[in-house]
Ligand SMILES: Nc1nc2c(ncn2[C@@H]2O[C@H](COP(=O)(O)OP(=O)(O)OP(=O)(O)O)[C@@H](O)[C@H]2O)c(=O)[nH]1
């Protein structure tokens with residue numbers, strides 16, 4: 001569906017997904033905790049982290065995933081993205097992400113991702129279409145989900161994989177931050193990542209089918225937003241950006 | 243190579259300051275700001291482990307508009323932030339350059355980590371590695387990528403030398419040997435001549451950078467180390483494409499040496 005003609009030497013979309021999911025890819029993600037540090041500072045007991053991860057996988061992660069899926073469809077349109085398409089997706093995402101702190105963090109991640117995208121797929125129109133959509137000030141940059149959509153369009157990453165990648169990345173980011181914040185057996189955290197991804201599985205088809213900005217799920221997690229706001233004001237004990 | 247927003251010679255020089263905990267990196271940056279305040283427009287980025295301790299120290303030093311001092315989070319991996327994934331620092335440097343254009347210099351302080359942490363040339367154009375006399379006179383001989391190959395090695399707090407029984411001249415000589423003659427400055431913030439030497443070095447690098455003749459070097463992630471074998475062994479580093487030499491006595495590096503730990507994610 002979003003499979004453009006790829007140059008003969010292009011890697012398989014699954015390989016691109018692995019690259020993007022790999023924490024070793026230098027995109028700035030290592031300074032983020034996917035909301036875990038805010039949650040723990042806000043009083044979430046460590047024992048509830050697996051339930052909290054499932055909660056994210058079935059709410060905020062799906063907002064991000066739907067945003068990326070729609071961005072990929074619009075940016076990958078054969079006739080090029082319709083005018084204003086990027087702005088419309090960003091608006092839909094913003095409306096579903098009430099915390100300014102979280103929006104700032106997502107835009108910062110978007111800038112990091114954009115560096116990756118511009119370096120690896122500099123000539124693809126979907127990536128080029130993001131120029132002017134930010135890259136300068138934190139507030140103007142496209143959020144990471146939109147940049148991921150551009151990469152998906154540039155590499156032929158199927159929508160269902162975009163959803164799974166988004167959910168996985170969020171869960172794995174939290175799991176790896178957990179090892180810094182509440183040290184425990186890393187394999188326990190790996191189990192929780194799989195459980196969170198499994199919990200999102202029933203939603204994958206629905207989110208992968210999103211076509212317009214209005215389709216992006218509006219499943220929020222208000223306490224997460226509150227924790228993120230409090231964390232952004234915290235200067236003493238912060239290891240992670242958000 | 244990551245793109246930059248402006249051509250290499252018009253964007254500010256990015257200078258890294260690395261070195262073990264407490265050697266005086268923040269104080270050195272404050273000294274630089276003080277010494278060059280009249281000539282250069284400066285911005286500073288700090289990479290604390292617990293965020294903004296260094297940034298607050300520098301702001302309270304009153305040597306720079308507090309807005310020009312920014313802290314980035316490192317996810318508890320300060321060496322990753324200056325080496326394996328420099329994104330957060332690059333973005334902060336771009337923002338500083340945009341917010342206070344035209345800047346001449348952005349100084350980036352690494353989170354005090356271990357002896358092996360050095361900056362990637364993807365982040366900085368030049369870097370200073372800082373040691374202090376209180377760490378002992380023989381640290382300079384121990385080598386490591388920063389000590390051996392940073393653009394400048396600073397032996398700091400020389401005013402303390404008499405109290406800790408260190409012969410500064412000897413320490414500087416050892417360092418110069420370990421560095422094949424690369425620049426070394428013995429510094430104390432209370433010794434104006436040493437501050438002038440630091441200032442002169444920095445202005446020299448800046449002039450070269452602006453002229454397009456400065457080349458960013460990677461000190462490399464690992465200390466050079468000695469391979470003993472029947473032919474007498476070779477001294478080599480793993481940086482600078484020096485990986486193609488023959489290893490006569492085949493061995494795994496990690497097992498037989500105790501080199502400075504390669505910075506990984508952690
Ligand atoms: N005597 C003396 N003390 C110094 C000098 N420079 C720094 N110090 C002191 O050394 C201590 C550490 O200085 P900082 O500048 O905070 O060191 P740092 O390397 O930035 O420390 P971290 O960021 O925590 O790794 C402070 O107590 C400084 O006052 C110096 O030239 N002489």
Ligand SMILES: [Mg+2]
Pocket residue numbers: 267268269296351
């Ligand atoms: Mg410091």
